[in-house]
Amino acid sequence: xxxxxxxxxxxxxxxxxxxxxxxxxxxxxxxxxxxxxxxxxxxxxxxxxxxxxxxxxxxxxxxxxxxxxxxxxxxxxxxxxxxxxxxxxxxxxxxxxxxxxxxxxxxxxxxxxxxxxx
Amino acid sequence: xxxxxxxxxxxxxxxxxxxxxxxxxxxxxxxxxxxxxxxxxxxxxxxxxxxxxxxxxxxxxxxxxxxxxxxxxxxxxxxxxxxxxxxxxxxxxxxxxxxxxxxxxxxxxx
Numbered sequence: 001x002x003x004x005x006x007x008x009x010x011x012x013x014x015x016x017x018x019x020x021x022x023x024x025x026x027x028x029x030x031x032x033x034x035x036x037x038x039x040x041x042x043x044x045x046x047x048x049x050x051x052x053x054x055x056x057x058x059x060x061x062x063x064x065x066x067x068x069x070x071x072x073x074x075x076x077x078x079x080x081x082x083x084x085x086x087x088x089x090x091x092x093x094x095x096x097x098x099x100x101x102x103x104x105x106x107x108x109x110x111x112x113x114x115x116x117x118x
Numbered sequence: 119x120x121x122x123x124x125x126x127x128x129x130x131x132x133x134x135x136x137x138x139x140x141x142x143x144x145x146x147x148x149x150x151x152x153x154x155x156x157x158x159x160x161x162x163x164x165x166x167x168x169x170x171x172x173x174x175x176x177x178x179x180x181x182x183x184x185x186x187x188x189x190x191x192x193x194x195x196x197x198x199x200x201x202x203x204x205x206x207x208x209x210x211x212x213x214x215x216x217x218x219x220x221x222x223x224x225x226x227x228x
Binding site for chain 1: 151153159160161162163166204206209214215216217218219220221
């Protein structure tokens with residue numbers, strides 16, 4: 001079946017512009033995660049959606065970052081007024097949650113969007 | 119908040135060698151994840167384990183809950199095993215949010 005897809009695969013933008021990154025999770029997966037991987041760094045948690053619960057936004061680095069998930073499926077991560085330090089690979093993952101709050105569900109990752117802010 | 123440390127950061131091996139990658143964490147967890155990130159950037163989940171040992175092909179993952187330590191072993195390594203291996207654990211109890219190690223970059227030469 002289809003895996004997690006993300007678009008665009010690459011995005012080059014100028015400092016100060018807004019960008020939108022899209023994630024299509026695996027159909028039926030109730031949990032969706034956004035991560036950021038800066039050059040040479042580990043994965044950094046940004047935001048987590050689980051079913052109809054309010055999203056966990058605790059990882060968003062600033063109020064320039066926001067995300068939404070429409071209809072429990074597709075998610076969009078928006079970065080406003082981009083800065084050079086926002087340059088990174090943005091990864092989305094989804095999982096089928098069997099037991100929430102345990103961290104025991106396999107996450108399936110998308111290919112990522114490489115964002116370059118000039 | 120949990121902290122994760124991996125070692126070594128970089129590892130080179132000759133084809134056929136036995137590989138061990140280590141992961142330690144600071145707070146008791148319900149499960150630990152091992153992930154593989156290929157040079158192209160794609161990330162694949164290898165194992166999720168909460169106790170004992172799991173085996174998949176040439177890959178073996180073990181975890182010692184008391185010592186808060188896990189190892190990933192690769193037997194008869196092959197150049198196609200070259201990748202970054204990442205371990206991840208829940209940030210704190212009662213959460214699905216993961217915190218990731220910085221990864222171990224493995225290169226296997228023929």
